[in-house]
Amino acid sequence: MTDLTAFWSYLSEGPLLWLALTLLAYAAGDACFRASGRKPYVNTVLVAVVILAVILWATGTAYGTYFEGAQFVHFLLGPATVSLALPLFDNLGQLRRAALPVAAALLAGSATAAASAVAIAWALGVRGEALASVAPKSATAPVAIGIAERIGGAPTLTAVLVILTGITGAVVATPLLNALRIRDWRARGLSVGVASHGIGTARAFQINPTAGAFAGLGMALNAVATAFIAPLVVALFR
Amino acid sequence: MIHSLLVLLACQLAGEAAARLLGLAVPGPVIGMLLMLGLLAALPGFAARVRPTAEGILANLSLLFVPAGVGVVGHISTLGTQAVALLVALVVSTVLAIAAAAAAFVLVARLAGVGDD
Structure with missing residues (x-):
């Protein structure tokens, strides 16, 4: 039990777990979206956000701790905006x-x-x-x-x-x-x-x-x- | 992939620098997008080189909004006592805006004779 607690505190303080969970929640959201027959109200972002919010709430994790891992995903918003030039060009x-x-x-x-x-x-x-x-x-x-x-x-x-x-x-x-x-x-x-x-x-x-x-x-x-x-x-x- | 990532980051960096130096209200990445569009138009064959990376990022665009979305959940309480009023305003105005923009587009496209192809 102490080992498990120690392992959890080690994992939950670093970026790896939260980055992995962000991708996992998004994959789950995407699976829900497909399983629903691509219904617009089963929005991938919404499902992923709800899953992660529940996990953060249940484990008592602060958003700042979560963002240590999620920032790598968040950062890509900038390059993604620049990338929008390509479909515009096409x-x-x-x-x-x-x-x-x-x-x-x-x-x-x-x-x-x-x-x-x-x-x-x-x-x-x-x-x-x-x-x-x-x-x-x-x-x-x-x-x-x-x-x-x-x-x-x-x-x-x-x-x-x-x-x-x-x-x-x-x-x-x-x-x-x-x-x-x-x-x-x-x-x-x-x-x-x-x-x-x-x-x-x-x-x-x-x-x-x-x-x-x-x-x-x-x-x-x-x-x-x-x-x-x-x-x-x-x-x-x- | 490294080269095209470098190009994307360089455009963003130039955009951020321009936004700061000129005090523009438009965010750096949007200026970076315009710079990138200029490069794509000016250099033949450039599009083919950046395409795999740019399309790879865009194919997963939804994912990139998840961290900000999770942050919003913690701030839902900032809506305060006016939460219902604000949510009604937000949903109704978004529906009206989509309808108005799409209708204006179709109407003017018809008047100007630039139909869909």
Whole structure:
């Protein structure tokens, strides 16, 4: 028993166990997704996050300890963002031809995301710091956090809202766009990237490469657009 | 693989440097993506060399959000007493934003005559 306890404290303090568990939870999430017949609400990220949250809670492990191992995965977000240039490059011809619809979708999506989120939260009684934290939630995390700081929001709250927005977008996109009878992969991808950043983009890549490329483009464009739109929206509700 | 990883990291590094030096609101990796796009367009044959690594990373893009997602669980309590209001705002606005963006795209594509192919 003491040996086991000593072994556990040795393992749980190092990065190896948590890195392995992160990959294992993701593999389990992916297996659930496939077993469900690729149902959008069985989201791989969501399943993996729930599994890991339960493990951390059950073993009384601090997030900081977990992140010692998980940081190796987290770090790859940067190179992955740079990698999005490749599908963009592959679809450059399509993108050039679709410049007008892309601009229209970006404006409509970005303004709707910020304005409707703030308006609904305001109508439900949210005020002050929390209200400003909602406005940039459709932008990719580092951008959203930077914007929240500038417009008087709480960065931690914004980070939570950004991740939850991403998961929401990844879950609702397929049934929603099917119900709206939108079959154009460019429109489907771009709208998901604009509304739900990288997590939505990851979901789009699971479905179709053109949708993935346009989602990556939507995410990048909305990172810029939200920096202008979110402060305007918050000013309206002050 | 080492060379293409180096290229990805170099673009990110240049992007971070540009974001800091010029005080841009756009994050370094997004600027790095634009630099990478410039390289791909300027150098013939470059795409074929970085493709295996870049596509390998992108194929597992979802995995990379798991650590941040786990961090969020611990902060769910920061939603506080307004949790329900914030969650309703978040879900409804995300649905509206996807619908608005997709509808705007399809409408303008039709008007401009740039249909799907």
